[in-house]
Amino acid sequence: RLHNGTVYRWNRPCYGVADGKAHLRIENRVLPAGPTVVDEVANAAFFYGLMAAVTDAYGDITRALDFDDAKANFVAAARQGLQAQFHWTGGRTVTASELILKELLPIARQGLLQRNLDADDVDRYLGVIEGRVASERTGARWALDSMARMPNRVTKDERMRALVTATLAQQATSQPVHTWPLADFAEQQDWRHSYERVGQFMTDDVYTVRPDDLVDLAANLMDWVHVRHIPVEDDDGRLVGMVTHRRLLRLLSDREGAADEPVAVRDIMDTDPVTVTPDTPTVEAIALMRAPDVKCLPVCDQGQLVGIITERDIFDLATRLLERELREFRKPT
Template identity: 40%
Template sequence: MGQWIDKSEFSPKEYARFNERLADNLSAFRTLLDQQGFGLGVRSYGAELELYIIDQSGQPLPLNRILQDELQDPHLTLELNRFNLEYNLPPVLSSDKPFSHLSRAMSAAIEKVSAAAEPYEARILPIGILPTLEKRHVGMDAITDIPRYHVLANALRDRRGSDFHINISGQDALELSWEDVTLEGANTSFQYHYRVNPDEFASAFNVAQLVTPLALALGANSPIFFGQRLWHETRIALFKQSVDCRMDDPLSQRLPSRVFFGHGWIRKDIYELFAENVYLFEPLMPICSSENNHQQVLQGGTPTLDELRLHQGSVWSWNRPIYDPAGDGHLRIEMRSLPAGPSVENMIANAALMTGLIEGLKPHIDKILPGLPFRYAEHNFYRAAKHGLEARLFWPEPSEGTLKELPVVDILQSMLVLAEEGLHSISVAESDINHYLGVIRDGLEARVNGAKWQLNMFEKLSQQCDKKQALIELVDRYYHNSRNNQPVHEWSETI
């Protein structure tokens, strides 16, 4: 999706050609994966952080192009709506303190963009959904004016043929129809990348799917949208509904959504996921390259697989398999369900937890999966998004041969030892382990995450002023706490 697209209309012949190229890409990818030694390399960690640009009253400011032009930073990219930016952090290679390194890089990125925003009296905010966002802030006028976003918006709308329907119920309820995909741009995320060797990909990806509901419940930070208290992580429902190009008739609904948790556990390797996306989803942007991927593989090179990677970017799985041709080529898991914020400390702690659980559970995953059919894992994901730290999830107990429904806080607390073992197994320094898992442990004991803090603060502020002013004050308090980079369980809830 990062490719530059310079046209907005495509012919049937172009779609047919693109489908031919997709099939060719898949074949070349299979050949590449079967080559001995492909993708082996040093472990690395990376992240993409999406950010809101707001004014002094907490309202979104459409300045992303201006800030990008001013900074001229290749790591800074434009998002769908003009009040959002994304910073792509350079990967951190395996070291004894990878999470400390990633934390410093993320903090420096936020400071850099914030400094560029100051002359415009703008502020930079990492938050899943901006509580002060209103309907007047979104719509086609809000779309960043570059071709690929217009192509995406038009393609999804054309396939649906009618307005997008939003229906989300929590403490309050929201139901509306929307003409375009710009509600998706209300969502900002912290996307964590973890490099995995090909022979371990299936087990690592399955673990990521298993534990994502745990991290999502812990990291929930998007409870308010258009002034309504909805899911603790409203992004999950909003993203899916705001780009759902399926029609409402029963036949169309049998097709899968382009935003999804998954369709089953992986059996062998990453190829299954790429092939599945080719078979299940129509192309949206049939841009073809002239690369001969098979020839590159046979000559010992690294194919770009441009069409396959472009298509993959138009299918939004919450854990996305990544093929990157950089260097000699490698594979990654992009964990996309976590929101931006509340603080750098929280985001990096969640990344450390996910990494530790992947490494700690990877040797045992084949024994665990029979105890949790995939539909229960998917159910866990949506429960975690809706209820956050208050969720109850299904969890397998292999030693007892049972599937239990347990509070997510209890599951997380029981898994911290395993996460610690996993981080030790990949030589993460004791100081990094103690610090970031300590942030997780203390947050669980306090039963506070970003969503809980926002909801608690909003309730207290609403007793002193009207809803609009309460939301403005909420954003201001959130901003200053986030800038201080304290974990959210240490944020004051006093008025």
């Protein structure tokens, strides 16, 4: 699949024509892969140094390494990072760490020095790569280890917010990521600002139906995913209605002997549901849901459905905040 659209992968296949010859290349986007400027420059130094000297080291790589092995190596690196193993030249099997430290870094250093780059700069930036590999601490591994370290009673949303907070703080130090201490969840941190707006805690993985779908599909979805509200979208992703369990119950009581007749979603949906946007203040959303007939709020951005909040979401939010307040209240003074 060559069409990438607006999905910016670190490594992506690109079709091009050079000197009248069509080709498929792997475009390596080393600079955005941070998470700090020094890490980005180190990535670039490693990559461009390799490109400058790899031919001298291996000759024609298409003869030294089978394409199937190169493909398998590419997938292994993407999936496993520094824990990957590669089928390399000469029929060898090597770990990613061994390959980088013993072969690729010396090649990259040679390539940069041959291009007359300052030796101190070369040592500095390739030293970042060496330290990252020796410690087995990439940016991705730092994030995963940090998340795993946080207590289980903390919600995923709170862990993610703690991770972002720690990332911003560590980026300000300009130190490479392999030297960062793991992020931690700070009990004393004021998390109220994390729930100020609907978009910060809404459910964005929403099951929907179309107006022409049968009501049976909506009813089964409610049963399968344990929800009581199903948004109705048109083919362009715009919200056009809501199906609720109450409307389904009303339909069952009104149909009497016509239970076998198919009914479309459009025949029972609420065509004018109350909606909010991701920027709606949480207190405003709570006020809307105090109305007797408003048990959920679809979240729309310029008419497009982007999420939903229900009574359950408000209950879970209130529970987390109340538990935190009570724990703080019980602490000895």
